[in-house]
Amino acid sequence: MNSKFQDTLMKFMMPVANKVEQQRHLQAIKDGMISIVPIIIVGSTSLLPLAVANLLGSGAVYDFLTAHMSIFTYAGMFTTDMLSIYAAMFIAIALAKGYGICGNLTGATAIMVHLILSGLSIEGGMDISYLGASGLFTCIISAILSVEVTRLLTKKKIIIRLPDSMPSMV
Numbered sequence: 001m002n003s004k005f006q007d008t009l010m011k012f013m014m015p016v017a018n019k020v021e022q023q024r025h026l027q028a029i030k031d032g033m034i035s036i037v038p039i040i041i042v043g044s045t046s047l048l049p050l051a052v053a054n055l056l057g058s059g060a061v062y063d064f065l066t067a068h069m070s071i072f073t074y075a076g077m078f079t080t081d082m083l084s085i086y087a088a089m090f091i092a093i094a095l096a097k098g099y100g101i102c103g104n105l106t107g108a109t110a111i112m113v114h115l116i117l118s119g120l121s122i123e124g125g126m127d128i129s130y131l132g133a134s135g136l137f138t139c140i141i142s143a144i145l146s147v148e149v150t151r152l153l154t155k156k157k158i159i160i161r162l163p164d165s166m167p168s169m170v
Contacts, residue, residue, distance in 0.1 A: 024095065024098050024099075025095065025144055027094070027098065028091050028092075028094040028095035028098060028143075028144070028147075029091055029094075029140055031090070031091075031094035032087055032090035032091030032092075032093070032094045032095075032143065033087060033090075033091070035086075035090035035094070036083060036086050036087050036090055039079050039080075039083065039086050040079070040080065040083070042075055042079050043075065043076045043079030043080030043081075043083070044080070045075075046072065046073050046074070046075035046076040046079070047073065047076060047080075049065050049069065049072035049073070050065075050069065050072070050073060052065060053065040053066055053069070080132060080133070081128065081131065081132045082128070082131050082132065083131075083132050083133050083135075083136070084114060084118065084130070084131050084132060084133070084134075084135035084136050084138065084139035085111055085114060085115070085131055085139070087136055087139045087140070087143075088107075088110040088111050088113075088114040088139035088140075088142055088143045089107040089108070089110055089111050089143075090107070091110070091139070091140060091143035091144070092106045092107045092109070092110035092143040092144075092146055092147050093106065093107040095143065095144060095147040096147050096150070099147065099151050101147075101150060101151060101154060105150075106146055106147045106150050109146040109150065110139075110142055110143040110146040110147070112146075113142040113143075113145065113146045114135070114138060114139045114142040114143070115131075117138050117141075117142055118130040118131060118135045118138050118139070118142075119131070
């Protein structure tokens with residue numbers, strides 16, 4: 001009975017799963033999210049002292065951990081707290097690679113677009129509350145849009161031509 005159910009499921013679901021797997025944008029999102037796994041791991045390990053302190057509740061080790069928590073969780077500020085920036089870059093690079101266009105420039109463009117969409121201006125700086133995991137949906141949209149606009153402009157030959165005397169990096 002169980003094998004027959006699995007065979008039926010495979011018969012009807014595999015073609016759908018294969019179609020979804022072949023979709024270029026979903027493939028880029030998957031590849032981009034896989035690329036940020038090391039960043040998530042580093043950010044997660046920086047939270048281990050916080051978990052240990054919560055488990056202990058009191059004592060000398062607890063006092064030491066809570067007194068120095070900002071040092072232990074410092075890496076989290078640059079990893080998990082800024083996760084959507086990394087995701088925007090890697091998703092854009094993966095999609096650009098699928099189209100055969102320059103991935104590094106589109107990655108930088110995706111970051112810029114994501115910062116414009118997610119970075120809220122506050123007095124004296126920028127609110128970064130939407131640059132972590134809460135901004136992942138926005139980063140997906142900004143990555144895909146930046147690559148698609150770049151691809152469309154390149155296809156229509158709407159590009160800026162610089163004189164040959166300019167360095168190639170410019």
